[in-house]
Amino acid sequence: MRQDSNSGCPERNSVICQSTNHKAIVSDVCASFNSRMWGRNGVLCSFLILCLWACLNAVPIDVGKTKVSPPAEELEPPKSADTGLHYDRYLREVVDFLEKDPHFREKLHNTDMEDIKVGKLAKELDFVSHHVRTKLDELKRQEVNRLRTLIKVKQDLDGERGMTVDHQGLLKQFEHLNHLNPHTFEVDDLDRLIKSATDDLENFDKDQHEEFKKYEMMKEHERRERLKTLDEEARKKEEEHYLEMKKKHAEHPKINHPGSQDQFKEVWEETDGLDPADFNTKTFFSLHDTNGDGYLDEQELEALFTKELEKIYDPTQEEDDMVEMEEERLRMREHVINEVDTNKDRLVSLDEFMAATNKKEFAQQEGWETLEQNPIYSEDELREFEEHLIREEQDLNQKTNDLVRQREELERHQQELSAQKIQLQQAVEHMERLKSQKTEPPVQAKVNAVPSAMEILPGDSQSLGQGHQQDLPAHS
Numbered sequence: 001m002r003q004d005s006n007s008g009c010p011e012r013n014s015v016i017c018q019s020t021n022h023k024a025i026v027s028d029v030c031a032s033f034n035s036r037m038w039g040r041n042g043v044l045c046s047f048l049i050l051c052l053w054a055c056l057n058a059v060p061i062d063v064g065k066t067k068v069s070p071p072a073e074e075l076e077p078p079k080s081a082d083t084g085l086h087y088d089r090y091l092r093e094v095v096d097f098l099e100k101d102p103h104f105r106e107k108l109h110n111t112d113m114e115d116i117k118v119g120k121l122a123k124e125l126d127f128v129s130h131h132v133r134t135k136l137d138e139l140k141r142q143e144v145n146r147l148r149t150l151i152k153v154k155q156d157l158d159g160e161r162g163m164t165v166d167h168q169g170l171l172k173q174f175e176h177l178n179h180l181n182p183h184t185f186e187v188d189d190l191d192r193l194i195k196s197a198t199d200d201l202e203n204f205d206k207d208q209h210e211e212f213k214k215y216e217m218m219k220e221h222e223r224r225e226r227l228k229t230l231d232e233e234a235r236k237k238e239e240e241h242y243l244e245m246k247k248k249h250a251e252h253p254k255i256n257h258p259g260s261q262d263q264f265k266e267v268w269e270e271t272d273g274l275d276p277a278d279f280n281t282k283t284f285f286s287l288h289d290t291n292g293d294g295y296l297d298e299q300e301l302e303a304l305f306t307k308e309l310e311k312i313y314d315p316t317q318e319e320d321d322m323v324e325m326e327e328e329r330l331r332m333r334e335h336v337i338n339e340v341d342t343n344k345d346r347l348v349s350l351d352e353f354m355a356a357t358n359k360k361e362f363a364q365q366e367g368w369e370t371l372e373q374n375p376i377y378s379e380d381e382l383r384e385f386e387e388h389l390i391r392e393e394q395d396l397n398q399k400t401n402d403l404v405r406q407r408e409e410l411e412r413h414q415q416e417l418s419a420q421k422i423q424l425q426q427a428v429e430h431m432e433r434l435k436s437q438k439t440e441p442p443v444q445a446k447v448n449a450v451p452s453a454m455e456i457l458p459g460d461s462q463s464l465g466q467g468h469q470q471d472l473p474a475h476s
């Protein structure tokens with residue numbers, strides 16, 4: 001059904017998804033509307049299923065009562081956390097309406113994550129009430145209109161006003177709905193929405209790693225460029241300092257393996273202030289399920305690693321880069337999720353947590369291999385990155401030159417226009433002078449027409465018209 005499983009990533013990074021011009025446009029549009037999610041913790045988002053489950057948990061199921069369709073005004077989007085996706089509102093509203101359908105709600109309750117991912121849940125759309133379907137149709141039409149507006153805004157920003165817009169072609173890049181049928185919400189639309197949200201949210205971490213890699217390459221590139229500007233002695237000094245800082249950063253106490261008993265016990269003792277002798281995994285889970293929804297989500301998990309990260313990173317020290325600290329936090333969270341989240345919903349349930357803490361690996365003493373122990377990029381990648389930078393700079397210079405030329409042309413044009421204006425003014429003044437000269441004789445002629453004609457007869461032939469001249473005797 002979907003033409004390209006990777007193009008679900010449009011909302012964030014214009015560098016990552018630009019295989020076609022359209023795709024780049026879409027990603028740019030979305031990037032501009034989604035810059036909010038690049039905050040330190042903004043990337044950590046709730047998941048489609050979290051929305052679904054949050055709704056389920058928040059509203060007790062009562063099949064009898066839900067037979068009455070609620071009035072539209074009462075249907076507010078769910079209050080779950082913003083997913084950060086550019087179609088977040090649409091996603092929430094669709095989920096909210098589906099959750100109000102008793103049949104769908106029941107199916108949702110009995111369908112596991114894998115079945116949801118392969119589209120089994122989407123098929124249940126055929127059985128939801130007419131009222132919900134009508135509302136979903138309306139939501140889809142609104143969403144299609146919103147996407148059209150996005151495309152238009154982007155085109156206006158690019159100064160492409162007046163060009164013919166291939167809306168269908170551009171809409172194709174938005175994969176969370178079927179654009180070929182903009183009027184009704186079908187099984188395919190729900191399937192696409194679930195798959196897009198799943199893929200896009202899974203790409204969040206991937207994109208963050210990519211961004212981090214670029215950050216590190218830029219840092220190294222700038223360092224090397226700076227070295228080039230120094231003389232031999234200063235360069236040597238700078239290199240020594242760099243190695244010294246690197247060494248200093250690598251010196252830190254042992255880092256506990258994320259998700260191990262040692263790590264949790266340290267949090268229990270130092271953050272929670274509890275007696276290590278009383279350590280209890282179930283209590284630990286409850287303590288750190290800070291929003292009390294019965295799951296450890298990504299933010300709650302990441303908060304558990306602060307103690308470990310503080311051993312490596314100190315914001316007051318030159319050798320510690322806090323951007324790197326966030327990358328390390330992400331690595332730790334990914335590691336725990338991979339080990340513990342068996343149903344792959346990006347949430348750790350109490351059952352999953354208990355199962356993980358009962359494994360023998362939980363007691364492992366082995367430390368954690370930190371970020372600086374693994375190369376982030378190769379020399380080849382750095383070279384490629386630098387070449388890309390050069391190309392970008394050339395493009396920018398070219399654009400600047402074009403703009404300068406355009407400005408000069410405009411100025412010249414302006415001067416020509418000014419000169420033409422002056423000429424025109426002079427011509428108008430001249431005409432007016434002529435006009436006033438011409439209009440004076442007829443006034444006199446009216447007053448004293450006949451005598452005047454008689455008086456001029458003997459000599460002044462200039463004051464007479466051509467026709468008169470022919471009637472007069474020639475003077476030599």
Ligand SMILES: [Ca+2]
Binds near residue numbers: 291293294295296
């Ligand atoms: Ca929680």
Ligand SMILES: [Ca+2]
Binds near residue numbers: 342343347348
């Ligand atoms: Ca889970």
